[in-house]
Amino acid sequence: MSNLIDAEDGMITSCTVLVIDDDEACLREYCEIIDSLGYAHRSASGAAEALRALTEDKTIGIVVTDLQMPGMDGMALLAEIDARYTTARPIVTLMVTGFGSLQTAVDAMRQNAVDFLAKPIERDEMVSALRRASARRAQLLGLWKLSALQTAAAKGAQPSDLIREISGGGLKDFVRNIILLRRKRMDFLDPELFSDPAWDILLELTLAKLENTPIPMSSACAATQVPFSTAFRHVGNLVASGLVRRWKDASDNRRVMVELEDDTHAAMLQYLTSIKG
Numbered sequence: 001m002s003n004l005i006d007a008e009d010g011m012i013t014s015c016t017v018l019v020i021d022d023d024e025a026c027l028r029e030y031c032e033i034i035d036s037l038g039y040a041h042r043s044a045s046g047a048a049e050a051l052r053a054l055t056e057d058k059t060i061g062i063v064v065t066d067l068q069m070p071g072m073d074g075m076a077l078l079a080e081i082d083a084r085y086t087t088a089r090p091i092v093t094l095m096v097t098g099f100g101s102l103q104t105a106v107d108a109m110r111q112n113a114v115d116f117l118a119k120p121i122e123r124d125e126m127v128s129a130l131r132r133a134s135a136r137r138a139q140l141l142g143l144w145k146l147s148a149l150q151t152a153a154a155k156g157a158q159p160s161d162l163i164r165e166i167s168g169g170g171l172k173d174f175v176r177n178i179i180l181l182r183r184k185r186m187d188f189l190d191p192e193l194f195s196d197p198a199w200d201i202l203l204e205l206t207l208a209k210l211e212n213t214p215i216p217m218s219s220a221c222a223a224t225q226v227p228f229s230t231a232f233r234h235v236g237n238l239v240a241s242g243l244v245r246r247w248k249d250a251s252d253n254r255r256v257m258v259e260l261e262d263d264t265h266a267a268m269l270q271y272l273t274s275i276k277g
Contacts, residue, residue, distance in 0.1 A: 015040075015059055015060060015061030015062060015137065016039075016040045016041060016042055016057060016059040016060045016061065016062075017034050017039045017040070017041040017042075017060075017061075017062045017063075017064060017130070018041070018042050018043070018044065018050060018053055018054065018057075018060045018062070018063045018064070019031055019034065019041060019042070019043045019044070019064045019065075020043070020044045020045070020046070020047065020049075020050045020063070020064070020065040020066060020069070020074070020077070021043075021045070021065070021066040021069070021096070022045050022046055022066065022069045022070060023066070024045070026066070026096075026119070027043050027045065030064060030096075030121070030126065031043055033123050033126045033127075034064075034126070034130070037127060037130060039062075039130065040059070042057065042060065046069055046070065046071060046072070047065075047069060047071060047072035047073075047074075047076070047077040047080070048071065048072065050063070050065070050077060051077075051080060051081075051084070054081065054084075054085055054091075058089065060091070061089070061090060061091055061092065061137050061141075062091070062092050062093075062094070062130070062133045062134070062137060063081060063091060063092070063093045063094070064093075064094045064096060064129075065077055065078070065093065065094070065095060065096065066096050066097065067095055067096065067097035068097060068098070074095055074096075074097070075095075078093050078095070081093060089144070090137055090140035090141050090144050091137075092114050092133045092136050092137045092140065093114065094114060094115040094116075094117060094129055094133055095115070095116050095117065096117045096118075096119060096121065097116075097117075097118065097119065098118070098119035098120075114132060114133055114136050115129045115132060115133065117129055138196050141196060141199075171210060171269070171272060171273070172207065172210045172211065174272065175203060175206055175207045175210065175272060176207060178203060179200075179203050179204065179207065179223070182200065182203075183225070186225060197224035197226050197230060197231050197234040198234045198237065198238060200223050200224045200225070201220050201221075201223060201224060201231070201234055201235060201238060201244075202238070202243070202260070202264075202268060203223070204219070204220050204223035205220060205244060205258065205259060205260045206260060206265065206268045206269075206272070208259060208260075209259055209260045209265045214257045214258065214259040215257065215258065215259070216249075216255050216256065216257060216258075217232075217235055217246065217256040217257065217258045218255075218256075220235060220258050221235065235258060239258075242261060242264075243260065243261060243264040244258055244259070244260055244261065244264065245258070245259060245260075245261055246258045
């Protein structure tokens with residue numbers, strides 16, 4: 001099965017699920033459930049094998065691990081994942097155990113596990129846990145992208161020079177196509193798998209900036225296809241991060257306008273040009 005990758009913008013939005021358990025029967029059962037949900041997946045029988053997989057496969061973004069394993073146990077594995085990989089890419093972890101206790105659950109959460117599942121796991125429990133993990137990873141991915149854009153903008157040349165150089169009609173069509181593909185995808189696949197409101201807003205505002213036309217905040221929120229309150233919060237985060245500016249329309253005080261800051265626009269153009277080829 002191929003990985004669920006956001007091919008039109010070159011970034012991994014959904015991901016491969018890595019499942020770790022030293023019990024072959026449990027490992028096979030979890031993989032069958034995950035496969036039936038349409039997720040790409042890999043399996044490992046222990047922590048060492050899992051760490052090798054994480055190093056080799058950059059598409060792994062969700063890890064489901066057993067607690068009790070020989071050698072390095074699940075708790076130590078979560079700590080190792082956090083130390084080695086989470087600064088390089090967003091990874092969400094879930095803990096599974098047949099020896100559950102409140103203290104174990106607390107310890108797992110301290111290691112940034114987003115869920116704690118007790119064996120035997122029902123299919124519906126795994127489905128719900130993976131949905132929550134996917135939603136959490138989407139949030140982390142949005143923050144990761146914002147950080148990357150801020151870094152790119154800080155390293156860039158004069159934004160106005162870059163904008164004049166590469167803001168031609170071909171790039172406008174390219175951005176329109178990315179937006180269209182992201183929306184079309186939701187006709188066939190669960191939108192929660194690809195929810196990334198901050199990125200959708202940035203793409204919409206990039207197109208508006210290329211067209212030299214600020215847009216109402218309501219239009220930017222509508223581009224996300226998530227509840228307005230959620231989209232509104234993401235706009236606020238973008239404004240607070242200095243990536244987007246917001247002001248009241250002088251001709252209509254009831255309307256709030258938004259557009260990318262020049263440095264953000266420059267970073268977006270650098271990124272889009274690099275994947276456009």
